Amino acid sequence: MFNPFSLAGKTILVTGASSGIGRQCAIDCSRMGARVVLIGRSEERLAETFHEMIGCGHMITAIDLTDFDRIGGCVTDIISQCGPIHGVLHCAGISAILSLKQMDILHLDHFFRNNVYSAIELTREVCKVHHIAKEGASIVFFSSVMGCVGESGKSLYGMTKGALIAGSRSLACEYAKRKVRFNVISPGAVETPINARQPYMADPELRQLLEEKHLLGLGRTIDISYACIYLLSDASRWITGQNLIVDGGYTAR
Numbered sequence: 731m732f733n734p735f736s737l738a739g740k741t742i743l744v745t746g747a748s749s750g751i752g753r754q755c756a757i758d759c760s761r762m763g764a765r766v767v768l769i770g771r772s773e774e775r776l777a778e779t780f781h782e783m784i785g786c787g788h789m790i791t792a793i794d795l796t797d798f799d800r801i802g803g804c805v806t807d808i809i810s811q812c813g814p815i816h817g818v819l820h821c822a823g824i825s826a827i828l829s830l831k832q833m834d835i836l837h838l839d840h841f842f843r844n845n846v847y848s849a850i851e852l853t854r855e856v857c858k859v860h861h862i863a864k865e866g867a868s869i870v871f872f873s874s875v876m877g878c879v880g881e882s883g884k885s886l887y888g889m890t891k892g893a894l895i896a897g898s899r900s901l902a903c904e905y906a907k908r909k910v911r912f913n914v915i916s917p918g919a920v921e922t923p924i925n926a927r928q929p930y931m932a933d934p935e936l937r938q939l940l941e942e943k944h945l946l947g948l949g950r951t952i953d954i955s956y957a958c959i960y961l962l963s964d965a966s967r968w969i970t971g972q973n974l975i976v977d978g979g980y981t982a983r
């Protein structure tokens with residue numbers, strides 16, 4: 731059957747696969763035919779994702795991606811077991827609401843290590859010669875609408891997410907000759923463990939306000955995973971250096 735969005739024959743790394751959007755992406759990539767490498771910190775929750783997947787050949791790699799010295803070895807193990815890589819969804823990330831007054835240098839360091847340095851360290855390993863599939867690859871970073879617009883208390887999170895948008899454009903220029911595409915997904919609010927306890931989700935009145943800011947209501951994890959499938963598939967072969975905002979209309983006004 732004609733399906734330009736098929737991921738059959740591709741090996742895709744999904745970080746943050748133990749929870750929320752990353753878990754959904756991993757499951758949906760398997761449904762589209764990919765062999766998926768599930769990456770996250772919690773081996774137990776990665777295994778839960780693994781049991782929801784279809785197809786075979788999937789692999790679990792439990793690693794804290796801020797443990798930068800371990801990333802090279804993990805990528806080498808993945809390649810030796812699964813072969814060259816066709817795509818990466820770097821969903822792993824952290825979030826918090828912090829005012830400028832509350833923020834100190836430790837917060838800055840923690841957020842940039844988790845949300846930015848991990849992306850670069852992983853990408854550098856994946857993009858090494860012989861690690862990338864000869865047909866090329868699609869690398870997708872996870873930003874947020876907070877990388878483009880502001881909300882009180884989101885400056886640090888937004889800075890890290892904005893860095894990914896900026897970095898991906900130059901990486902797209904650097905790697906186009908090797909047929910490696912770099913794009914970013916910027917979700918609006920999707921209910922997952924990252925925000926379940928935040929006041930804007932947990933407090934009914936604040937949640938209502940947040941819902942109203944999203945013209946189409948809050949997102950579901952599949953709203954994001956389907957967009958990721960597009961960016962990973964050959965259907966998006968002419969798209970690189972772009973930021974795809976998937977936000978139910980949050981930034982439309």
Ligand SMILES: NC(=O)c1ccc[n+]([C@@H]2O[C@H](COP(=O)([O-])OP(=O)(O)OC[C@H]3O[C@@H](n4cnc5c(N)ncnc54)[C@H](OP(=O)(O)O)[C@@H]3O)[C@@H](O)[C@H]2O)c1
Nearest residue numbers: 746748749750751770771772795822823874919920922924
């Ligand atoms: N949900 C939203 O409304 C929303 C909106 C905009 C953008 N985003 C972005 O979407 C991405 C996924 O978010 P989510 O909502 O799915 O969050 P989530 O449910 O909290 O999942 C976060 C994932 O990141 C992994 N992770 C965090 N730090 C890590 C590290 N140092 N090393 C390895 N794995 C790490 C976690 O692994 P463990 O569970 O194993 O610790 C978990 O799998 C994030 O980048 C987030 O910023 C989310």
